[in-house]
Amino acid sequence: MSEAVTRPATTGPGLLASLDPLLREWLPRQRWFAGKGRPVTGFSLVAATELLPWNAKLGLLHLLVRAHQPLLPAQGALAHPGDCYQLLIGVRETLPPRLAPALIGHPEQGPLAGRTVYEALHDPRPADVLLEALRTRAHIGELRFERDPRQELREDLVPRLVTAEQSNSSIVYGDTFILKLLRRVVPGINPDLELPLALAREDCPGVPAPAGWMLTDLAGDTYVLGVLQHFVRGATDGWDLALRGLAKGEDFSGEARALGRATAAVHTALARALPTVTLGRGQMETLVDGMTGRLDAAVQAVPALRPYVPGLRSAFEALAELAAEGETWTAQRIHGDLHLGQCLRAPSGRWSLIDFEGEPSKPLTERRLPQPTARDVAGMLRSFDYAAHSLPQALGSAGGTPTPVTPDWADTCRAAYCTGYAEVSGRDPRSDPVLLRAYETDKAIYEVVYEARHRPDWLPVPLNAVRRLADTAAS
Numbered sequence: 001m002s003e004a005v006t007r008p009a010t011t012g013p014g015l016l017a018s019l020d021p022l023l024r025e026w027l028p029r030q031r032w033f034a035g036k037g038r039p040v041t042g043f044s045l046v047a048a049t050e051l052l053p054w055n056a057k058l059g060l061l062h063l064l065v066r067a068h069q070p071l072l073p074a075q076g077a078l079a080h081p082g083d084c085y086q087l088l089i090g091v092r093e094t095l096p097p098r099l100a101p102a103l104i105g106h107p108e109q110g111p112l113a114g115r116t117v118y119e120a121l122h123d124p125r126p127a128d129v130l131l132e133a134l135r136t137r138a139h140i141g142e143l144r145f146e147r148d149p150r151q152e153l154r155e156d157l158v159p160r161l162v163t164a165e166q167s168n169s170s171i172v173y174g175d176t177f178i179l180k181l182l183r184r185v186v187p188g189i190n191p192d193l194e195l196p197l198a199l200a201r202e203d204c205p206g207v208p209a210p211a212g213w214m215l216t217d218l219a220g221d222t223y224v225l226g227v228l229q230h231f232v233r234g235a236t237d238g239w240d241l242a243l244r245g246l247a248k249g250e251d252f253s254g255e256a257r258a259l260g261r262a263t264a265a266v267h268t269a270l271a272r273a274l275p276t277v278t279l280g281r282g283q284m285e286t287l288v289d290g291m292t293g294r295l296d297a298a299v300q301a302v303p304a305l306r307p308y309v310p311g312l313r314s315a316f317e318a319l320a321e322l323a324a325e326g327e328t329w330t331a332q333r334i335h336g337d338l339h340l341g342q343c344l345r346a347p348s349g350r351w352s353l354i355d356f357e358g359e360p361s362k363p364l365t366e367r368r369l370p371q372p373t374a375r376d377v378a379g380m381l382r383s384f385d386y387a388a389h390s391l392p393q394a395l396g397s398a399g400g401t402p403t404p405v406t407p408d409w410a411d412t413c414r415a416a417y418c419t420g421y422a423e424v425s426g427r428d429p430r431s432d433p434v435l436l437r438a439y440e441t442d443k444a445i446y447e448v449v450y451e452a453r454h455r456p457d458w459l460p461v462p463l464n465a466v467r468r469l470a471d472t473a474a475s
């Protein structure tokens with residue numbers, strides 16, 4: 001595959017050769033590396049931009065690098081060029097001790113030989129360079145730094161790297177803005193910029209507005225590389241808050257209801273801002289086929305699902321039957337990956353929704369399709385169930401069968417969430433139980449696969465839900 005490659009004249013073609021052996025070792029260890037479990041056999045340079053000259057005392061390289069990984073036999077013969085990652089590489093003679101955790105290594109060949117390269121986001125000076133570029137709306141090489149012209153970005157905001165586990169990397173500037181740098185980048189408009197921008201135009205207060213963004217154009221495609229958003233100061237995420245409340249036996253239904261209201265406000269604004277469509281029989285057949293196909297694939301990956309297949313499948317069949325009888329559904333842009341961890345509660349009590357990227361493993365075109373809002377609602381309902389059944393895992397004990405601390409906790413929260421949602425949208429999600437159950441089932445199946453791959457200790461949590469959902473569907 002031919003790619004547009006932008007290389008700074010000063011570094012020349014040997015740049016990647018300099019980094020290759022180090023990246024092979026370093027990249028797969030990063031939390032955000034999407035290709036875990038398959039060896040990296042090489043790299044190709046998609047773009048390179050010098051943000052600070054590499055041969056200065058402190059150099060800063062912005063790289064887009066494609067990691068080549070052979071497909072597993074189960075992934076079939078489809079050609080896959082490998083994922084493209086955004087890297088910010090700092091270059092110094094030696095690394096000060098405070099930056100030791102950021103070390104990538106010491107190149108032995110090429111233009112960087114003899115120097116030290118490291119993950120630049122740990123270093124305040126490179127982080128300042130990014131904010132300054134956004135502030136001045138700089139165009140550097142193929143990189144475009146843009147800013148909402150109404151938005152002042154002060155120069156003196158002190159940067160710090162977010163150390164929480166996340167799929168991308170974020171820098172907080174002076175507790176005022178947060179810059180998310182997308183790690184696995186794909187061509188096209190990323191909903192993590194598109195939807196918050198659309199919501200800001202609607203004056204929707206439930207989503208922090210983008211203040212700036214970073215783009216690049218390569219081979220005729222635009223790539224979103226980063227989004228600078230207003231930072232919600234002193235916020236706690238819904239997952240932490242729910243677990244804290246559960247551990248103390250506190251009622252969470254007030255917060256659940258407020259979350260339902262916040263979700264409905266965002267959905268309503270999205271429906272105003274972007275097109276909605278009606279899903280008839282044909283579209284619903286495609287949607288149900290997708291759900292059934294994911295179930296089939298999940299059973300292959302996690303055979304423990306097999307006994308529940310008939311019950312799970314009947315949840316999808318019930319939806320197909322309604323569509324065959326002529327029922328239609330409205331679809332619109334939604335969050336696409338909503339759970340308690342994507343909700344931030346400010347000290348004022350106001351909830352915000354973040355991370356509109358959708359499920360990163362899905363193609364961008366699919367993530368940008370209008371979908372029934374029930375999908376987001378189902379994600380939240382699953383999340384209340386997760387919280388109620390996850391205390392042993394979340395508190396780090398040794399697995400086993402989770403026991404709900406308060407058996408009614410999840411039911412009460414789920415009901416309160418739907419009540420809050422109905423108060424703002426005028427539509428109670430429970431009034432369409434077939435659609436909701438199909439989406440909850442689809443999500444629980446996804447979670448089984450996710451946990452089997454990433455957190456085997458947590459697998460009993462979605463498996464218990466699968467058992468309950470299969471029973472409900474069958475009864």
Ligand SMILES: Nc1ncnc2c1ncn2[C@@H]1O[C@H](COP(=O)(O)OP(=O)(O)O)[C@@H](O)[C@H]1O
Binds near residue numbers: 344357
């Ligand atoms: N606007 C914001 N205000 C305050 N904290 C935020 C904001 N956006 C993100 N965060 C924090 O950063 C973390 C990672 O953000 P998220 O968008 O979920 O990134 P990722 O896609 O990498 O998982 C969140 O869990 C939250 O703690």
Ligand SMILES: O=P(O)(O)O[C@H]1O[C@H](CO)[C@@H](O[C@H]2O[C@H](CO)[C@@H](O)[C@H](O)[C@H]2O)[C@H](O)[C@H]1O
Binds near residue numbers: 339340341383384450
């Ligand atoms: O963080 P991401 O948006 O990438 O989502 C993935 O990881 C989530 C776990 O961090 C996972 O969510 C599942 O566990 C949550 C508790 O840790 C729970 O609140 C969610 O309801 C449950 O789905 C998510 O599925 C996965 O895509």
